[in-house]
Amino acid sequence: MATPSDEMTKNITWRRFEDGQNKWDDWTDDIFNYDTSHKCPTYVHETPPCQGSCPSGHDVRGWLSIVRGIEKPTGEMSKEEYAFYRATESNPFPSMMGRVCPAPCQDGCNRNAVEDFVGINSIEQYIGDKGLENGFGFEAGKDTGKKIAVIGGGPGGMAAAYQLRRMGHGVTVFEAQPELGGMMRYGIPNYRVPRDKLSAENQRIVDMGVDVKLNTRVGKDVSVEQLENDFDAIIWAVGCWTGRALPVDGWEGTPNCVTGVAYLKAFNEGRMKVTGKKVVCVGGGDTSIDVVSVARRIGTNPAMPGNPEDVVNDNGMDQDEALVGGREPVDATLTSLFTKENMMAAEHEIHDAIHEGVTILDGVMPLEVIKGDDGRATGLKVCDCTMDGMTPVPVEGTERVLEADIIVAAIGQGGDLNGLEDFDNGRGLMDTTNNYQLKDKPNHFAIGDIVRPHLLTTAIGQAWVAAESVDEFLKGEEIKKRPKVDVHHFDLLEKLHEAGLDPAEFDPNAGDQRGTSSANYAVHNYEDRSFAEIIGPDELFLGHFEVTPRHKRPEDVPSADEVLGHFKERMQGLDDETAQQEADRCMSCGLCFECDNCVIYCPQDAVYRVPKAEATTGRYVATDYARCVGCHICHDVCPTGYIQMGLGE
Incomplete structure (x- = not known):
């Protein structure tokens, strides 16, 4: 019986050779x-x-x-x-x-x-x-007597502490924030990263014998010179905590033009309970998706005192919990230079944001911040664009203004090296070798966003490489070249x-040993x-x-x-x-x-x-x-x- 033609297109089977390409008939x-x-x-x-x-x-x-x-x-x-x-x-x-x-x-x-x-x-x-659920924990290696300072308690820093303790080295983590977690805690909303599980995964590393000093910023509360005296090596995992400004006229000095880093930090610290009625975010990556998704969740409240940017710009401000009771939905708009299929954000994150009521304007570039008489932004002028590589090309005649109470730029992050200027490569980052050793400071190493802003898992992978480099350095060995495929084999x-x-x-003296099968x-x-x-x-x-x-x-x-x-x-x-x-x-x-x-x-x-x-x-x-x-x-x-x-x- 012949196979119906419609059945031939279902459940396609895969073969090593296509028809006509097989060399032998049987x-x-x-x-x-x-x-x-x-x-x-x-x-x-x-x-x-x-x-x-x-x-x-x-x-x-x-x-x-x-x-x-x-x-x-x-x-x-x-x-x-x-x-x-x-x-x-x-x-x-x-x-x-x-x-x-x-x-x-x-x-x-x-x-x-x-x-x-x-x-x-x-x-x-x-x-x-x-x-x-089962309380699986980690064990530290045999004590080597060496001490390493890890600067930053985010995913990279804590992963480095974990790998170093497995090797038996003593580790002290210096964290500028009140809690461990870095961008996993302060940059990602709690509905994506449950705080109890985040704390438990960090605590599991601390329980290996890691000393932690919170609310301690190196370069301010403790000097680099003191660390160099007290520790055998230092790993910098300070992350990138400053957002990039939008490179358009009217952005600089406008109070309700804020960065995605600052916006999410205010929310994740529990200080921001409500936001503006009209939120416009420029981005296209996961951070921008988080900004507009947070805005849709927290809503606004007409009774909110002051302006929506106040709680973002003032790290000491905490909005009243009573604002939650009367909150109303907000209009959240995300603009992206790239079309949806080329946006940096994960596909399911884009889909989820749209399902939650976010308006995504793709293929759109910002042109100018429109300001009122009081100096605050009232809208963002945009236009459609095409992309020439990574350069947006405006489409004439498509200009319009998106009304906004607060404009958020989520277009990238940079380092904050105040007090650590000797480590700045001129771009707010640190330069390292392929093994994450600082080029001019052999007992210093750096990992994560401060080397090159990228993924959380990138910082975790770099922590493993840096820990092995530190171990070799402390043993007086040459830091080995990494393999072409550098993974856990x-x-x-x-x-x-x-x-x-x-x-x-x-036994080399056992006689004829040709053939080992x-x-x-x-x-x-x-x-x-x-x-x-x-x-x-x-x-x-x-x-x-x-x-x-x-x-x-x-x-x-x-x-x-x-x-x-x-x-x-x-x-x-x-x-x-x-x-x-x-x-x-x-x-x-x-x-x-x-x-x-x-x-x-x-x-x-x-x-x-x-x-x-x-x-x-x-x-x-x-x-x-x-x-x-x-x-x-x-x-x-x-x-x-x-x-x-x-x-x-």
């Missing part, structure tokens, strides 16, 4: 051809693109494999605990980052070549929340050790290329994977009519079953996930499962080279690209 010809190649399978570990795309170098594939039940812990440890410790090798904030990271890992996911990425962020949140030898399967001691002093036919290569979808057998829709975590996103006063957490977590189902969509790119294709399809029975007592992740199958004829079928049907024809001539 597998028999294929086998006999490759039988003369003299090449046999070897097992090659490569880095998956999710991990290669992650600025913190997360072993994403590893903890997904644990959640799905393929890689199993030894002893009495639960898989939840095992996944937690694997995830926190690189990032001690899985609960937070699972909620707010824009997830470049998901953009890089090879599953996008099948249908849709794996929900990596949702499973990271699941792992982090399980860690908090799966280590087969470490995995074998964990499973009690360490290779035997090598049966010798247990070597890990035979295995090659680790993860330090140099990221595996792409063209190296996978995509036909193995069925189209499986993503299991999305529920979100509490209010409508425009419900948003006023709505501060419930947005991202809801996955349950155990759904988390496992979503993790099971991972294609384990670059590492075996025990599908048995190579064993089933090998015509010579040359590929076999390693005996269970000797098997572990990465050593599930092996090859009997006395049987192998080099037909390449195992390579062709390996879904993950782990088998490559590398042995022989």
Whole structure:
């Protein structure tokens, strides 16, 4: 019976070759051809693109494999605990980052070549929340006697403290704000970052023996010279706390023209209860989305004394709680130079903001702040624009004025190095080497936004690199060059050790030792290329994977009519079953996930499962080279690209 034409477009199957591109008509010809190649399978570990795309170098594939039940812990440890410790090798904030990271890992996911990425962020949140529920903690390493000062208690600074304590170094964190958290606390609203979980993830690091000095600004309350006398090394993680001004006429000196950093800080400190009736924000990134989403939630109140910018510009001002009772909805407008599909904000954040009643004007550029007789802004003059690279080009005849009680610029951030002028590179930032060591101050290191404003996870990844650099510096070693693919790699030898399967001691005097396929002093036919290569979808057998829709975590996103006063957490977590189902969509790119294709399809029975007592992740199958004829079928049907024809001539 013929297949209906409409059925042929559904559930598309993927093959290694397109029609007309296959070299042989049948597998028999294929086998006999490759039988003369003299090449046999070897097992090659490569880095998956999710991990290669992650600025913190997360072993994403590893903890997904644990959640799905393929890689199993030894002893009495639960898989939840095992996944937690694997995830926190690189990032001690899985609960937070699972909620707010824009997830470049998901953009890089090879599953996008099948249908849709794996929900990596949702499973990271699941792992982090399980860690908090079960009270999983961290242990410090053996004391080295060395002391490091970390300046800044945000995600970068606390991640550096965590990595340094694991190495056994003493750490003191100096934080200018009243609480730890940095931009996770003062720059992101509480409905995106629940404060109890943020505090718990920070406290878990403090409990490792980290000394914390709050309300202490280095360069003001304590001098750099004092730190240099008291500590063996210093890591600067001070972040960027000044917003960029809008580069248009009328901005400078206008009181109700404020930055997104200041606006969100006033809200996150609990000081700003209501805002202006008409809020216009210029941006396009996640910060601008937060500004307009906050404005829609807190609303306005006609009884508000003074002006809406007063609480933003005065760090000591706290609006009366009574204003909450009579608040009314506000008009919140976001303008972006780029169209929605090219905005820097995450796609779901843009969608959520529109659902909440925010007006987004994309492809629009600001021209001038319009002011009244009292010197305050009454509106923002804008026009449509096209983009020539990163330069907006105005469209003539499209000028108009957006009425505004308060105008917010969320177009970038800069450093505040008052009292630290010797460290300023002239742009309000610090210059470092690739290992985050200051170029002219060898015992000083810097990470995070103060080096280059970027993602929270970027600061966390830099903290790991800087901690290793500090450790090498304190040992008097040369700070090593980082690998091409600088991530937390799966280590087969470490995995074998964990499973009690360490290779035997090598005896160089044991006689003829040519060939190691049966010798247990070597890990035979295995090659680790993860330090140099990221595996792409063209190296996978995509036909193995069925189209499986993503299991999305529920979100509490209010409508425009419900948003006023709505501060419930947005991202809801996955349950155990759904988390496992979503993790099971991972294609384990670059590492075996025990599908048995190579064993089933090998015509010579040359590929076999390693005996269970000797098997572990990465050593599930092996090859009997006395049987192998080099037909390449195992390579062709390996879904993950782990088998490559590398042995022989």
